[in-house]
Amino acid sequence: MIKTITGKKDFIESLRGKRAEFILALCNSKTANIKGITQAGIPGKIYLTPTLDSEFLAVGEVRSLGDVAQTPKGVPTPALLTRGVHLLKPFSNISFLDLGLKVKPEIEYFDIFEFGIKPSVNIAKEKTFDAKKVFKKGYKFGKNYKTKEEYLIIGESTPSGTTTAKATALALGYEAKDFFSSSFKNVPNDIREKVIQKALKKLKRSDEFFKRLGKVSDNMIVFLAGFLLGIKDTKVILAGGTQMGAVLLVVDAILKNSKLKFDSKNIALCTTKWVAEDKNSNIKSLLELLDFPINAYYSDFDFSLSSHPALKLYDEGEAKEGVGAGGALVYGLLNGVLKEEITKKVESFLV
Amino acid sequence: MIKTITGKKDFIESLRGKRAEFILALCNSKTANIKGITQAGIPGKIYLTPTLDSEFLAVGEVRSLGDVAQTPKGVPTPALLTRGVHLLKPFSNISFLDLGLKVKPEIEYFDIFEFGIKPSVNIAKEKTFDAKKVFKKGYKFGKNYKTKEEYLIIGESTPSGTTTAKATALALGYEAKDFFSSSFKNVPNDIREKVIQKALKKLKRSDEFFKRLGKVSDNMIVFLAGFLLGIKDTKVILAGGTQMGAVLLVVDAILKNSKLKFDSKNIALCTTKWVAEDKNSNIKSLLELLDFPINAYYSDFDFSLSSHPALKLYDEGEAKEGVGAGGALVYGLLNGVLKEEITKKVESFLV
Known part of the structure; x- marks a missing residue:
């Protein structure tokens, strides 16, 4: 079942039975190198996570490493969910x-769009990236994007992305400090908060908009904000949790200070139950900060039908979201795929 | 599941969820009239097999005869598999x-492309067909072929085709004598080998390339080799076993002696598990004779979920492939169709 977070069911119901293409935004942020800030990957090799996620999603094999990216306690990547749905309802x-x-993924035959963008900076340090340039690239890509399908689903794989997402929201002045999610069940607030505080301290009153973003955000957030403002007449599902919420906050902030037009009727956010029902974050309140109305949904999917210990960790609050898992689950449910089938398929990857 | 024979998974994974059109090459070779050389059809009426296969695939009825083409022991045509997938995922x-x-199939509304080609000769006799002319027709057809879909799947129905395929490979000098499959479990080597030896004895040192083919091959092999060399920028799945392997050997041999260009990246071969795991043939070694790289896959489908005695014969090694069954099964699996569903559908044709 698909449940509503904000807005009404109509948007998502109108997509029932329709086909979608899937785009995965892959991003390394050097913030992820800070020890203990994320559990989205293998310690010391966190930077490989988006590479491995893309390989697993595309071809079902993890090529740049021997095994599927697992978090330290052994929580497997949410790419398993996205791949599982793709096998059942491609x-x-x-x-x-x-x-x-x-590290580029080792895959052929799949389009990997290149923009000459480098990994974004460690926001805890006195560094900045050219957010305006990244935004413009996203805007241009969106403006030229044509799909043959009824809608797009966009997911992301960006280790430490919830940290940069939260820093982004705060840097833009949104009262959102309690709303952001994490890949941890017990969020390592000390580390994360210190990083965010260091990032925010870099900001100067005189910094213009994109300068601020360049000090605290990441390429994924800035690029997708540009993409959403550029694309026209195309329905888009942002498949993710509070990071995708931050993308929408950036769009909202830009709209306050520019003549750009944005039709939020064509956009929805879809996330997992683990994010939607998370006690430590609040996607609903986050989305209610936006000046425009937005439809948001979550897939009523959990691993209650599984007894696999690694998967049960999701139900206990680890991992939660990523690689478009929430949007993929919604796509599966919209196309008649059953919870049992998804559970079995995901379990089959772990045997 | 789809398994890899040669190459990597990327080609086939990039087609997951995409639509394909299906083309069936129908060919009578008088070689099939030799008693006991094939079990692909009804004794005395083997020539009807491609006609009946096309009727059954298109409309689910065998019109030019009372009953579905069965081999002497009652192995039903692999057209059942192709039709079954078509009903589940058209x-x-x-x-x-x-x-x-x-005999022309009795079907309307379906395109049947005509080329003024006559049944190819009995290769055991002092006869030859104009292979160059057939090749040119295939080349031209490929060059002009436009599809609206993401890819084409091409299957064939050519009784005694593995015999002509083997003769073709040997006539071109490939060390391939142990690699060719047969519709029989216990290959009638005596008859088949005699025919092939007779065919090869007809060859003269002075025979140029197409002259050689005209003495030993069949229209299907020669036409499709031309088709593959003619078609551009289109992904093609050759749906078949060692006969489609012979098509690729002809392409390979032509490339050695001409300026024609061929992008093997766009081509893959897909066959059945019964061919891929056949002890009496070796599709993998056959494909490794090619100078160009080729992706090849098989559908991990068998009748282990069925108890129908006629279908169990497949698992025992009879029939194995034909009418694009392997490629059709891969198409089904790429589009979320389950083994259980295919099994049930095929069983429903036999009740």
Whole structure:
């Protein structure tokens, strides 16, 4: 079942039975190198996570490493969910956006769009990236994007992305400090908060908009904000949790200070139950900060039908979302795929 | 599941969820009239097999005869598999190539492309067909072929085709004598080998390339080799076993002696598990004779979920492949169709 977070069911119901293509935004942020900030990957090799996620999603094999990216306690990547849905009810196409990858995925035949973007900076340090340039690239890509399908689903794989997402929201002045999610069940607030505080301290009153973003955000957030403002007459599902919420906050902030037009009727956010029902974050309140109305939904899917210990960790609050898992689950449910089938398929990857 | 024979998974994974059209090459070779050389059809009426296969695939009825073409022991045609997949996950279009049919199929509304080609000769006799002319027709047809879909799947129905395929490979000098499959479990080597030896004895040192083919091959092999060399920028799945392997050997041999260009990246071969795991043939070694790289896959489908005695014969090694069954099964699996569903559907044709 698909449940509503904000807005009404109509948007998502109108997509029932329709085909979608899937785009995965891949991003390395050097913020992820800070020890203990994320559990989205293998310690010391966190930077490989988007690379491995894209390989697993495309071809079902993890090529740049021996095994599927697992978090330290052994929580497997949410790419398992996205791949599982793709096997049961395939997307019409899967393509990738290289928004600053350290290691290119070893896959052929799939489109990997390149933009000459480098991994974004460690926001805890006195560094900044050219957010305006990244935004413009996203805007242009969106403006020229044509799909043959009824809608797009865009997911992301950006380790430490919830940290940069939260810093982004705060830097733009949104009262959102309690709304952001994490890949941890017990969020390592000390580390994360210190990083965010360091990032925010870099900001100067005189910094213009994109300068601020360049000090605290990441390529994925900035590029997708540009993409959403550029694309026209196309329905888009942002498949993710509070990171995708931050993308919408950036869009909202830009609209306050520019003449750009944005039709939020064509956009919806879809996330997982683990994010939607998370006690430590609040996607609903986050979306209610927006000046425009937005439809948001979550897939009523959990691993209650599984007894696999690694998967049960999701139900306990680890991992939660990523690689478009929430949007993929919604796509599966919209197309008649059953919870039992998804559970079995995901379990089959772990045997 | 789809398994890899040669190459990597990327080609086939990039087609997951995409639609394909299906083309069936229909060919009578008088070689099939030799008693006991094939079990692909009804004794005395083997020539009807491609006609009946095309009728059954298109409309689910065998019109030019009372009953579905069965082999002497009652092994039903692999057209059941192709039709079964088509009912569960339809091809976007089915069309037919008349590459020398004795009896035209009784079907309307489906495209049957005509080329003025007559049944190819009995290779055991002092006869030859104009292979160059057939090749040119295939080349021209490929060059002009436009599809609206993401890819084409091409299957064939050519009784005694593995015999002509083997003769073709040997005539071209490939060390391939142990690699060719047969519709029999216990291959009638005596008859088949005698025919092949007779065919090869007809060859003269002075025979140029197409002259050699005309003495030993069949229209299907020669036409499709031309088709593959003619078609551009289109992904093609050759749906078949060692006969489609012979098509690729002819392409390979032509490339050695001509300026024609061929992008093998766009081509893959897909066959059945019964061919891929056949002890009496070796599709993998056959494909490794090619100078160009080729992706090849098989559908991990068998009748282990069925208890129908006629279908169990497949698992025992009879029939194995034909009418694009392997490629059709891969198409089904790429589009979320389950083994259980295919099994049930095929069983429903036999009740």
